[in-house]
Amino acid sequence: xxxxxxxxxxxDRVDGRKDGELRKIQARMGVxxxxxxxxxxxxxxxxxxxxxxxxxxxRGSRAKTLHDRAVVNCQYSMATFxxxxxxxxxxxxxxxxxxxxxxxxxxxxxxxTQLYPRSQVDxxxxxxxxxxxxxxxxxxxxxxxVIDTGIPMRDYVCASSAGFIEDTPLADLSYVEESAGGTSxxxxxxxxx
Numbered sequence: 015x016x017x018x019x020x021x022x023x024x025x026d027r028v029d030g031r032k033d034g035e036l037r038k039i040q041a042r043m044g045v046x047x048x049x050x051x052x053x054x055x056x057x058x059x060x061x062x063x064x065x066x067x068x069x070x071x072x073r074g075s076r077a078k079t080l081h082d083r084a085v086v087n088c089q090y091s092m093a094t095f096x097x098x099x100x101x102x103x104x105x106x107x108x109x110x111x112x113x114x115x116x117x118x119x120x121x122x123x124x125x126x127t128q129l130y131p132r133s134q135v136d137x138x139x140x141x142x143x144x145x146x147x148x149x150x151x152x153x154x155x156x157x158x159x160v161i162d163t164g165i166p167m168r169d170y171v172c173a174s175s176a177g178f179i180e181d182t183p184l185a186d187l188s189y190v191e192e193s194a195g196g197t198s199x200x201x202x203x204x205x206x207x
Contacts, residue, residue, distance in 0.1 A: 020179045020194055028190055029058070036174070036186040037147075041154070043162045051163030055155040058188060059145035064155035066163045068135035083127035085134045088117040090152060092141040113149055120153060120202055126166045135165060146189035147175050153202055169204040176201070 020028055031037070037058030046052035049065035072079050079085070090113035121137055137159070139152040153173035160167060175187045177198035184191060187198055 020191060021182055025182070027184065027188075029188060031186075033182055034185045037188070039154075041158055043158050049159075051159045051161070051165075053155045053158030053162060055151055055158065057147055057151045057154070057186070059143060060141070060147050060151045061143040062139055062141050062148075062151040062155040064137065064139045064152065064159040066135065066137050066156070066159045066165070068163070069130040069133040069165065070136075072132065072134045079132050080127075082131055084125070084130035084132075086118055086122045086125060086127065086137065087134055088114050088121060088137045088139070088156075090114045090117055090139050090141075092144060092148070096141045096144045113152065116149065117152060117156060120171055121156065121160070124157075124167045124169065124171050124204065125160065126168060129166060135160075144189065146187050146192045147200075149200055150174050150186075150202075171202055171204055173200065173202040175199065 025033060027033070029037070040056045042054045044052060045054045045063070046065050049067055051066040053064050055062050069084050072085060090110050092110070117137065117139065125135060137156050139156050141148050141152070150173035153171055157171045161170070174185065175198060176183065176185050177187045177191060178184070178196045179191055179194055192198060
């Protein structure tokens with residue numbers, strides 16, 4: 015990012031935060047009445063909506079039925095208006111497929127699927143506005159939506175990111191900081207309740 019100063023001489027970031035400071039987080043649960051559970055999360059300017067349906071009987075092909083646990087079905091997508099660039103396909107591209115797989119793996123490990131044999135839990139997450147930390151915001155929104163449904167989990171899943179800009183470690187990267195080309199790490203942690 016030529017010409018853009020990501021850290022001031024005082025150590026402030028572009029959005030005014032200190033190096034270890036998180037973006038402002040706002041969350042609401044139960045925002046979508048038609049779903050079994052839903053949540054809306056804002057982390058800085060990144061906004062995500064998550065809805066959960068289930069557990070319910072498996073729809074479609076019975077071939078994917080697991081007799082000892084529930085199937086967790088996830089879908090990640092970005093609204094066409096979520097970035098400055100208009101996307102033709104809000105899901106189905108490589109990034110969306112990878113994010114969907116990561117969400118599925120995360121929530122298969124977190125949800126007590128053995129309590130719901132021969133059933134399915136559907137988790138849909140949509141990025142409404144993207145400003146970095148998309149996966150983290152999705153995990154946090156999906157966790158709240160699963161909690162809203164009342165589906166038991168081993169523990170809550172929380173996600174955040176970290177990275178280096180000019181040899182300075184930063185927490186909770188924005189889009190500008192992610193795009194700077196420095197080293198970054200996204201992590202999900204299970205919290206004990």
